[in-house]
Amino acid sequence: ETGVTQSPTHLIKTRGQQVTLRCSSQSGHNTVSWYQQALGQGPQFIFQYYREEENGRGNFPPRFSGLQFPNYSSELNVNALELDDSALYLCASSPGGERGGTQYFGPGTRLLVL
Amino acid sequence: KQEVTQIPAALSVPEGENLVLNCSFTDSAIYNLQWFRQDPGKGLTSLLLIQSSQREQTSGRLNASLDKSSGRSTLYIAASQPGDSATYLCAAPLNDYKLSFGAGTTVTVRA
Numbered sequence: 156e157t158g159v160t161q162s163p164t165h166l167i168k169t170r171g172q173q174v175t176l177r178c179s180s181q182s183g184h185n186t187v188s189w190y191q192q193a194l195g196q197g198p199q200f201i202f203q204y205y206r207e208e209e210n211g212r213g214n215f216p217p218r219f220s221g222l223q224f225p226n227y228s229s230e231l232n233v234n235a236l237e238l239d240d241s242a243l244y245l246c247a248s249s250p251g252g253e254r255g256g257t258q259y260f261g262p263g264t265r266l267l268v269l
Numbered sequence: 270k271q272e273v274t275q276i277p278a279a280l281s282v283p284e285g286e287n288l289v290l291n292c293s294f295t296d297s298a299i300y301n302l303q304w305f306r307q308d309p310g311k312g313l314t315s316l317l318l319i320q321s322s323q324r325e326q327t328s329g330r331l332n333a334s335l336d337k338s339s340g341r342s343t344l345y346i347a348a349s350q351p352g353d354s355a356t357y358l359c360a361a362p363l364n365d366y367k368l369s370f371g372a373g374t375t376v377t378v379r380a
Contacts, residue, residue: 213367
């Protein structure tokens with residue numbers, strides 16, 4: 156069974172640029188959540204996708220957008236990058252349809268904005 | 270809104286000592302409570318999940334308790350080893366998708 160994978164592992168961008176991060180969910184999981192983790196802090200919920208539809212959003216501006224594909228993989232897009240967007244971006248998948256089920260996290264993408 | 274707090278922020282113990290990590294949350298209407306481990310620069314590994322109807326969960330040397338009425342959970346790690354050195358995070362979601370995390374407790378086990 157393949158776990159949650161994310162690409163790329165590291166990324167360096169400059170302020171104002173756009174970035175796309177990718178996540179492949181664990182086999183059999185139809186729900187993907189994205190989190191932002193700044194250094195020394197706990198992860199903050201960005202949004203979740205369930206069966207290709209957004210299923211909840213945290214307190215992030217519209218320049219953070221996402222997508223889920225028919226195979227349940229997902230993308231996180233961030234436009235007009237700001238220095239504060241530098242963080243570890245974590246993707247988590249879960250089986251869906253199971254209230255309160257465990258979310259399985261990928262290794263993350265570390266984004267540095269200069 | 271759920272606020273999750275973990276105290277202390279850091280902990281250093283000699284090998285073999287038992288570890289006690291604390292997590293408190295403000296809203297007791299939680300779906301469950303999860304404990305995660307995070308190694309430096311890595312993703313999160315789920316350790317234990319306690320459903321809201323449960324009072325504790327055990328896995329090997331790990332035991333987690335949940336007291337919803339007081340808004341607290343405790344993770345116990347017995348007979349700590351240097352390999353237990355990591356940051357431990359708890360998450361207490363109010364619904365089935367948005368995990369609300371604490372900032373974590375960074376544990377160092379000295380050989």
